[in-house]
Amino acid sequence: MSGLEDNESHSPTKASGHPNGAHKPLPPRINGTKTSTRPSIHNRKESNPLAPPFIVSAPGKTIVYGEHAVVHGKAAIAAAISLRSYLLCTTLSKSKRTVSLQFPDIGLDHTWSIPELPWAAFQREGKRKRYYDLVTALDPELVEAMAPFIEVVSAGVKAQMRERHQQAARAFLYLFLSLGSESSPACVYALRSTVPVGVGLGSSGSICVCISTALLLQCRALSGPHPDQMSKEADEQLERINRWAFVGELLIHGNPSGVDNTVATNGHAVLFQRTDYAKPPRVQVLRDFPELPLLLIDTCQAKSTAAEVAKVGHLKTAHPEVTNRVFDAIDSITRSAHDVVTGDDPSSNESITHLGELMTLNHGLLTSLGVSHPRLERLRYLVDQSGVGWTKLTGAGGGGCAITLLRPEQPAPSNGTRSSTQTIGHSTALEDLEHRLREEGFAKYETTLGGDGVGVLYPAVINGEEIDQDIFLGVESREGVEELVGGRDDRDAWKYWRP
Ligand SMILES: Nc1ncnc2c1ncn2[C@@H]1O[C@H](COP(=O)(O)OP(=O)(O)OP(=O)(O)O)[C@@H](O)[C@H]1O
Numbered sequence: 410m411s412g413l414e415d416n417e418s419h420s421p422t423k424a425s426g427h428p429n430g431a432h433k434p435l436p437p438r439i440n441g442t443k444t445s446t447r448p449s450i451h452n453r454k455e456s457n458p459l460a461p462p463f464i465v466s467a468p469g470k471t472i473v474y475g476e477h478a479v480v481h482g483k484a485a486i487a488a489a490i491s492l493r494s495y496l497l498c499t500t501l502s503k504s505k506r507t508v509s510l511q512f513p514d515i516g517l518d519h520t521w522s523i524p525e526l527p528w529a530a531f532q533r534e535g536k537r538k539r540y541y542d543l544v545t546a547l548d549p550e551l552v553e554a555m556a557p558f559i560e561v562v563s564a565g566v567k568a569q570m571r572e573r574h575q576q577a578a579r580a581f582l583y584l585f586l587s588l589g590s591e592s593s594p595a596c597v598y599a600l601r602s603t604v605p606v607g608v609g610l611g612s613s614g615s616i617c618v619c620i621s622t623a624l625l626l627q628c629r630a631l632s633g634p635h636p637d638q639m640s641k642e643a644d645e646q647l648e649r650i651n652r653w654a655f656v657g658e659l660l661i662h663g664n665p666s667g668v669d670n671t672v673a674t675n676g677h678a679v680l681f682q683r684t685d686y687a688k689p690p691r692v693q694v695l696r697d698f699p700e701l702p703l704l705l706i707d708t709c710q711a712k713s714t715a716a717e718v719a720k721v722g723h724l725k726t727a728h729p730e731v732t733n734r735v736f737d738a739i740d741s742i743t744r745s746a747h748d749v750v751t752g753d754d755p756s757s758n759e760s761i762t763h764l765g766e767l768m769t770l771n772h773g774l775l776t777s778l779g780v781s782h783p784r785l786e787r788l789r790y791l792v793d794q795s796g797v798g799w800t801k802l803t804g805a806g807g808g809g810c811a812i813t814l815l816r817p818e819q820p821a822p823s824n825g826t827r828s829s830t831q832t833i834g835h836s837t838a839l840e841d842l843e844h845r846l847r848e849e850g851f852a853k854y855e856t857t858l859g860g861d862g863v864g865v866l867y868p869a870v871i872n873g874e875e876i877d878q879d880i881f882l883g884v885e886s887r888e889g890v891e892e893l894v895g896g897r898d899d900r901d902a903w904k905y906w907r908p
Pocket residue numbers: 494512513514515572573574575576577578600601602605606607608609610611612613614616661662669712713714715804805806809
């Protein structure tokens with residue numbers, strides 16, 4: 410496919426690591442509901458030799474064209490959204506030998522004893538992975554060795570919730586055991602995300618990118634990010650992060666294409682295709698992706714990505730010829746959209762209409778694959794009736810979210826995604842639609858497309874204040890998290906790998 414470049418493997422270069430800054434060691438918290446007074450950076454101890462707390466962050470995504478077909482080797486276009494996950498890493502004093510996950514968004518709080526983890530299995534000759542390896546499949550023996558340590562996670566909670574907890578714990582622990590060692594420092598990993606969980610906006614991809622980045626930074630396998638970093642080097646670091654994030658996704662999804670972690674890593678938008686799972690995907694980062702006038706609507710119907718992907722897999726086994734033709738048709742849609750978004754005038758009325766019609770076609774084909782849901786069809790019906798634009802499901806389907814591309818003549822949504830091509834004003838049709846959607850229990854997310862991929866706040870100091878676990882876990886809402894660590898008022902604090 411034209412425009413896609415091979416993202417081939419790079420030679421390993423061990424990074425020199427960060428200079429150890431002064432920091433204030435913190436005990437693990439049991440749960441994240443309490444707020445506290447923020448300590449000033451000036452109060453930090455100057456002589457502590459441990460690595461300072463730091464935060465990594467990565468965006469969620471919306472798949473604009475090509476979901477599901479992308480799992481079967483076809484191209485997809487996905488764009489980063491401005492909702493993000495944040496992972497605060499707090500190294501504990503050397504006397505502690507534990508690693509803790511504090512993931513309050515899903516209610517997960519678990520601690521493992523580092524010496525008791527199955528290091529022997531992961532470090533056996535032939536099993537040991539290097540930080541620069543390309544891992545494209547899970548090792549069943551290692552998954553089994555890890556199983557007893559996952560079974561104990563949230564053993565007492567309800568099955569559905571337990572599965573969520575264990576998915577996240579599995580992704581973390583496999584990476585920790587692959588990239589760490591028995592002498593890894595004790596650490597608390599606290600995660601907060603503004604990406605809603607399990608609605609098709611790539612929450613798992615974004616947390617896997619955070620986990621991969623944090624662990625690679627801690628084993629000093631990344632250089633930067635810093636503003637004057639050479640483009641090639643920045644690219645290599647992103648590639649390394651993305652590879653391990655994909656391994657995390659393997660543990661959550663079962664059969665991911667890798668598009669979610671790729672866009673969470675690189676940001677902006679990507680044209681993505683993986684024809685051979687033993688090789689890295691072909692990725693073209695679309696830095697000038699147009700700011701499409703989109704509405705992002707949640708059906709508020711729970712879904713499982715793994716289940717929807719498996720459903721399509723079964724369909725392909727039962728009806729290979731027909732299903733492959735559907736995938737081919739989706740591939741043509743993605744190619745046609747790529748031509749428009751990389752063309753001369755992607756925001757013209759004509760282009761928007763073309764892109765919108767492709768969305769309608771893409772949704773129809775996804776429905777034929779069995780991944781729509783009555784709530785998604787109801788949403789599509791309501792949008793069609795209102796005449797404001799074109800709608801397709803985004804992500805795995807089976808519930809979750811849909812995107813609506815607004816017709817050029819419509820004014821911007823009152824508080825939806827921003828657009829440079831829309832006039833701000835009153836639109837009865839759009840307002841009526843938004844009212845109707847609210848009445849019927851749909852939710853709308855405010856987000857913009859594009860933006861940076863994985864970022865690092867090292868040390869965890871922003872607006873002159875040190876962010877510790879109490880502060881981070883004590884913030885109550887998604888907006889609060891974004892306000893605390895998003896860096897709106899301290900634009901230079903976060904650093905990004907920018908090839
Ligand atoms: N904020 C979070 N905190 C902890 N775990 C999370 C968080 N967000 C996602 N996860 C993990 O990712 C899983 C959700 O992944 P899933 O792929 O089903 O949804 P998604 O990534 O949001 O959707 P899609 O893959 O369709 O874009 C959760 O069950 C949980 O294990």
